[in-house]
Amino acid sequence: MKRVFLAAVLASIVACSKSDNSGNKDVLKEEPEAAPKVVTDPIAEGQSLVEGADCLGCHKMDERMIGPSYKEVAAKYENTPENVELLADKIIKGSSGIWGDVPMPAHNGLSKENAKFMAQYILSSK
Numbered sequence: 001m002k003r004v005f006l007a008a009v010l011a012s013i014v015a016c017s018k019s020d021n022s023g024n025k026d027v028l029k030e031e032p033e034a035a036p037k038v039v040t041d042p043i044a045e046g047q048s049l050v051e052g053a054d055c056l057g058c059h060k061m062d063e064r065m066i067g068p069s070y071k072e073v074a075a076k077y078e079n080t081p082e083n084v085e086l087l088a089d090k091i092i093k094g095s096s097g098i099w100g101d102v103p104m105p106a107h108n109g110l111s112k113e114n115a116k117f118m119a120q121y122i123l124s125s126k
Contacts (some may be wrong), residue, residue, distance in 0.1 A: 039117070042116075042117050042120050042121075043120055043121050043124050044121075045117045045121075046117035046118045046119070046120050046121025046122070046124075047121045049114050049117055049118050049121075050118050050121055050122070053107070053110075053118075055118070058104070061125060066102055067099055067100075067102070067104060068099045070121075070122045070125045071125050071126065072099075073087070073122050073123070073125075074122060074123050074124070074125045074126035075126060077123060078123075079120075079123040079124065079126065083119075083123065084116050084119045084120055084123065085116070085119075087115075087118075087119035087122065087123070088112060088115035088116045088118070088119045089115075090104070091104075091107055091110065091115040091118055091119065092106065092107055092108065092110055092112065092115050093106050093108075094106035094107075
């Protein structure tokens with residue numbers, strides 16, 4: 001009985017070790033690259049990014065906290081492509097001395113594209 005059981009186990013091991021991979025040695029294949037994200041509403045994307053980051057710990061929409069409110073920023077900077085670029089750089093690199101003594105920390109891990117979405121959202125709050 002033990003021999004029959006061992007033979008069955010060995011047969012199943014041999015069967016499982018055979019590959020239906022048609023000669024390919026790589027059993028695991030690379031996953032296809034994800035399609036780039038298509039953003040149809042940059043303001044909503046910026047709002048989502050702001051709400052998902054640490055921004056709201058220092059900024060509010062209507063009132064000054066540690067940093068200026070988003071409405072104060074929108075009042076100071078006209079909503080132009082140049083200012084979106086400027087604010088995106090400040091978001092990524094950090095900033096100090098413009099709104100007081102407390103510096104805004106850098107967000108180096110943020111992509112330029114996402115920082116621009118955030119800046120567009122902030123500037124739209126006028």
